[in-house]
Amino acid sequence: MDGRSVRWEDHKAARRKIVLDSAMRAVDSEGPDVGVQQIAEYARLPRSVVYRLFRERTDLDDQVRAHxxxxxxxxxxxxxxxxxxxxxxxxxxxxxxxxxxxxxxxxxxxxxxxxxxxxxxxxxxxxxxxxxxxxxxxxxxxxxxxxxxxxxxxxxxxxxxxxxxxxxxxxxxxxxxxxxxxxxxxxxxxxxxxxxxxxxxxxxxxxxxxxxxxxxxxxxxxxxxxx
Missing domain, CATH: 1.10.357 (Tetracycline Repressor; domain 2)
Structure with missing residues (x-):
C-alpha cells in the first residue's frame, strides 16, 4: 500500500479503538443491552461511522467482548x-x-x-x-x-x-x-x-x-x- 492507504488504515484503526473503548464504557454504565446509537454517542461519532467500521452488529459485539x-x-x-x-x-x-x-x-x-x-x-x-x-x-x-x-x-x-x-x-x-x-x-x-x-x-x-x-x-x- 502507498502512504495514503497506510494513513487511512491507521485512521480507521484509531477510530475502531475509540468505538471499542466507548462501547465498553457504555456497557459498563448503561447495561449489556446498550444500542449502537448509545455507543456512537459515547464515542462522539455519527452512528453511520460506527456501522462503517464494523461489518455488522455481531462483529461489533465480538470485538467489544475481546476488548x-x-x-x-x-x-x-x-x-x-x-x-x-x-x-x-x-x-x-x-x-x-x-x-x-x-x-x-x-x-x-x-x-x-x-x-x-x-x-x-x-x-x-x-x-x-x-x-x-x-x-x-x-x-x-x-x-x-x-x-x-x-x-x-x-x-x-x-x-x-x-x-x-x-x-x-x-x-x-x-x-x-x-x-x-x-x-x-x-x-x-x-x-x-x-x-x-x-x-x-x-x-x-x-x-x-x-x-x-x-x-x-x-x-x-x-x-x-x-x-
Whole structure:
C-alpha cells in the first residue's frame, strides 16, 4: 500500500479503538443491552461511522467482548503470578477476580451472554474461565511434580476451583442488597478453594502447608493470561 492507504488504515484503526473503548464504557454504565446509537454517542461519532467500521452488529459485539477480556486481563494477570505463600496467592487471585466482577457487573453479564460457538469462545466469558483453568492447572501440576506426585488430577482440581468461584459469583450478583459484602464473599471462596486443594493433596498422602512459599514449588511459571 502507498502512504495514503497506510494513513487511512491507521485512521480507521484509531477510530475502531475509540468505538471499542466507548462501547465498553457504555456497557459498563448503561447495561449489556446498550444500542449502537448509545455507543456512537459515547464515542462522539455519527452512528453511520460506527456501522462503517464494523461489518455488522455481531462483529461489533465480538470485538467489544475481546476488548473487555483484554482490559480484564490487565487487571487480573498480575494477581496470578505465583508468589508469596499458598494462602496469599489463592486469596489474592480470588479477591482480585471477585472485586473486578463486583465493580463491573454489566461487563460480566455482557461477557456471559457471548457467543458459544468454539471459534469465538476466547472472546466470551467461557474463554476467560478456560484460560484461568489452564493456568491454575499448570501451577498445581508444577507443585505436584515438585512433590514427586502424579499430575493427572491437576486439571480436575483446577477446573473444579474455577467452577466453584464462578458458580458462587453468578447468583451473588443478583441478590442485591441482601448479599454478602464483596470482601466476605472473596474470603469464603478463598477458604473453600484452599480446602479443595488441601483435600486433593490429602488424598495423595500430603498435608498442605498453607504458609509455604508458592514460588519454591512452582518454579518460573508465569500467568498465561499476561502473554
Amino acid at each position: 473487555i477480556v483484554s482490559s480484564m486481563m490487565e487487571t487480573l494477570a498480575p494477581a496470578l503470578v505465583p508468589e508469596g505463600s499458598v494462602e496469599f496467592a489463592v486469596n489474592r487471585a480470588i479477591h482480585t477476580y471477585v472485586e473486578w466482577i463486583a465493580a463491573h457487573p454489566n461487563l460480566h453479564q455482557f461477557l456471559s451472554s457471548g457467543p458459544k460457538r468454539p471459534a469465538r469462545a476466547a472472546q466470551s466469558l467461557d474463554g476467560v474461565k478456560t484460560a484461568f483453568g489452564l493456568y491454575v492447572t499448570d501451577v498445581i501440576a508444577a507443585g505436584l511434580a515438585t512433590l514427586h506426585l502424579p499430575g493427572d488430577r491437576a486439571e480436575a482440581v483446577s477446573f473444579g476451583l474455577v467452577g466453584l468461584v464462578d458458580g458462587a459469583v453468578n447468583p451473588w450478583l443478583h441478590h442485591g442488597e441482601g448479599r454478602l459484602p464483596t470482601n466476605e464473599l472473596a474470603d469464603v471462596l478463598s477458604s473453600a478453594a484452599l480446602d479443595v486443594i488441601s483435600g486433593a493433596l490429602r488424598d495423595l498422602g500430603v498435608t498442605l502447608d498453607r504458609q509455604a512459599p508458592l514460588g519454591q514449588i512452582t518454579g518460573d511459571i508465569r500467568p498465561l493470561l499476561g502473554n
